Amino acid sequence: MSGKAPTRSYVSTLRTEQAATTRRRILEAAAACFTENGYSGTSLADIAARAGVSPETVKNNGPKRELLLGAFEQAFAGTEGPAPVVDSDPAQEILAITDADAFLTATAAFVAAANARTSVLWIEFLAAANADALVAAALDDLLARRRADYRGVVEQLIERGIASGSQDRDAAAATLSFLWSPESHQQLVLQGGWAMERYEVWLADAAQSQLAA
Numbered sequence: 001m002s003g004k005a006p007t008r009s010y011v012s013t014l015r016t017e018q019a020a021t022t023r024r025r026i027l028e029a030a031a032a033c034f035t036e037n038g039y040s041g042t043s044l045a046d047i048a049a050r051a052g053v054s055p056e057t058v059k060n061n062g063p064k065r066e067l068l069l070g071a072f073e074q075a076f077a078g079t080e081g082p083a084p085v086v087d088s089d090p091a092q093e094i095l096a097i098t099d100a101d102a103f104l105t106a107t108a109a110f111v112a113a114a115n116a117r118t119s120v121l122w123i124e125f126l127a128a129a130n131a132d133a134l135v136a137a138a139l140d141d142l143l144a145r146r147r148a149d150y151r152g153v154v155e156q157l158i159e160r161g162i163a164s165g166s167q168d169r170d171a172a173a174a175t176l177s178f179l180w181s182p183e184s185h186q187q188l189v190l191q192g193g194w195a196m197e198r199y200e201v202w203l204a205d206a207a208q209s210q211l212a213a
Helices: 005-037 044-051 055-061 064-077 089-095 100-131 133-159 169-179 182-191 196-211
Strands: none
Touching: 005 044, 005 055, 005 064, 005 100, 044 055, 055 064, 064 100, 064 133, 089 100, 100 133, 100 182, 100 196, 133 169, 133 196, 169 196, 182 196
């Protein structure tokens, strides 16, 4: 009997990995469908076709509102779930940067790239929240987590001498969340025609000018 346990363990691990891979593919497909067709204009069948899986598989990973939240989290931070963005590998690499200006530049570039992946999806999230109380609740939770993430960024900017330590941390985090929101990418890049390089520089300059020490 002891010889069969590793086989069962291997099969279980393989199934878990396969399920995670399928889940990730479904969320990628959901993000693409919501972006292209809107939340209300996307069906589970559309997501299934885009992901190359059965509608039943998508249904088992749903409902649609949970796919919307998961798709946004994965597109923005690279992984689904409530973990702080700072726990991600790219964020940890940025935290290891010791030069203050280089840290701000890298952080702004990270946010710019994340906003580029999610700014249209974010608009769909807001629209869905207006029509669905459960999506609205998920949005409130996501916004609370975003404020906490930006509170952490503010603390780093203060520690590195970029931001003033005398200001209210929560107010500074709210300011940064506003400046670095997906809406800024929507307006400046998608609508205003800015190049991403210009947008990245603007994010860094706006944070520095508003929170300057």
